Amino acid sequence: MTCVTKEEIKEYAYKSGIDIVGFASPDCLFKYRDLLKDRYENGLNCNIEENDIEKRINPYILLEDVKSIVSIAVSYNIVYEADLPKSAYGTVSRTAWGIDYHKVLIDLLEKLRDFILSKCNDAKAVLLVDNNPLLERAIAYNAGIGFYGKNNMLINEKYGSYLFLGEMLLNIYFEPDKKVESKCGSCTRCLKACPGKALIGEYKIDANKCLSYATIKKGYLSDETIKKLGTRIYGCDTCQDVCPFNKTAKRVTKDEFIPRGLKPKHDLREILSLDKKKFQEVFGPTSASWRGKNTIIRNAIIASINSNDKNAIEPLKSLLSCENSYLRGYSAYALSILDGENSLPYIEKAYINEKDEAAKEFMKKAIMMIRGEVFEYNER
Structure with missing residues (x-):
């Protein structure tokens, strides 16, 4: 026994x-x-x-x-319904609430x-x-x-x-429980809804195309991925949101997972202006903090582009001189889209002072876009 x-x-x-x-x-x-x-x-x-x-x-x-x-x-x-902010926002996966x-x-x-x-x-x-x-x-x-x-x-x-x-x-033996076989039947909602087209077949995924992975991938992303990310700041729940089993799933009451400092739809300007202390206050207690401040801010820059957030222009100008090189590059790219010729002097100045070659290349792309010139290399 x-x-x-x-x-x-x-x-x-x-x-x-x-x-x-x-x-x-x-x-x-x-x-x-x-x-x-x-x-x-x-x-x-x-x-x-x-x-x-x-x-x-x-x-x-x-x-x-x-x-x-x-x-x-x-x-x-x-059991929680996220409030809709009055300003542009970035979305956060349920896993980080x-x-x-x-x-x-x-x-x-x-x-x-x-x-x-x-x-x-x-x-x-x-x-x-x-x-x-x-x-x-x-x-x-x-x-x-x-x-x-x-x-x-x-x-x-x-x-x-x-x-x-x-x-x-x-190191104690117990009889294994029985496996439960798939009950998806003919349903393919998740495959059709996947915004990154990462679900390349039934029960088969290309992790490199998953937008949840893109939000934690460091460095520069392709233009195609930037567009697909939408307003995602951390994670992606799309394939789960459309699942019929989640439509009827039991809702639970757990205080631990109620959003606090970090909101499911979080003000973009606040994220763009994060310093180390504020990042720890807002993101530190959550599972979204592990990839670090710079990746989160990069995603907020992308979200500001995709939401056409004109209120992000001033924070983006400040980021042109921040410590992180790829945030400088992304800020220039975002300003070229959101502010066009108005931001050209700021981007050109940043370009002249830039030492990092990758960031400099991204700034060059931004300048050429404002001038209406073609920039062929779209992978960052």
Whole structure:
């Protein structure tokens, strides 16, 4: 007889605020080796993904005597309606509303681990929330948390796909839960709605085309991506927003995920004017802070272009002399579109003083656009 049962673990988890719990075998990821190899060989993975396949499928690297994986899911489909600002705004994915979910889920996993250790003195546990390269959704799928949607998101029939996932590796054996097969049927709404055309087939994604990835990708983006980003500041929820399962999913009341300093539709001028202190106040407590201030400001510059925000002109002029080179370049590009000839003297002055070649090239493009000249190179 085991020191603690699955039922006891699930009961404690549900009482502590975890919405779904499942159990998977530590060997459940080995079957994805060929899939990952195919993705790498065909260039479908983005540069923030781990390239070492073994690290993505082998939990024994993290816990040598692991016998089970406990998978948890917490819904962030909160009861909340975002206010529409009076000025131009940038949109923030639901994943960054409220307190950073990594902290929330680690806290829940620690409580669950302590409960298990109180029953099992010799138990060993490793807690994971996005802090490792293991295939998190694949673990959840094999633990019966939900099924794979055609958008590659994990979908639970009750809670939909707005789920934060976490895992606990244990050296205690539990019978794995049964997998749930796809219930998407003939629905292709997510494939049709994807603004980046990243969903290149059913259950197949080119991560490099995903706009959620574009919002965290550093440096310059292509002109095509700039247009597609719209007003996105962090993340993209489109493929989930159109999913029928999310239309009927259970809404939850969780104070942790209620937006505070960072709003779902946040004033662009405030973001464009962020200094380090203000960035920490607004973005610091959320999961959107990890890529840093400059990438967020770059996205706000792009959003100001796509929303034709004339109120952004003065903050953009200030950014022409900021410390970051690619923000200087992007500001010049934005001013050429929003302010045209009026900003030409400011851009030309910045161009003369610019030392960074990439930023200088982008400023040159801005100047040529204002003058009506052709600039052929559109990849940044």
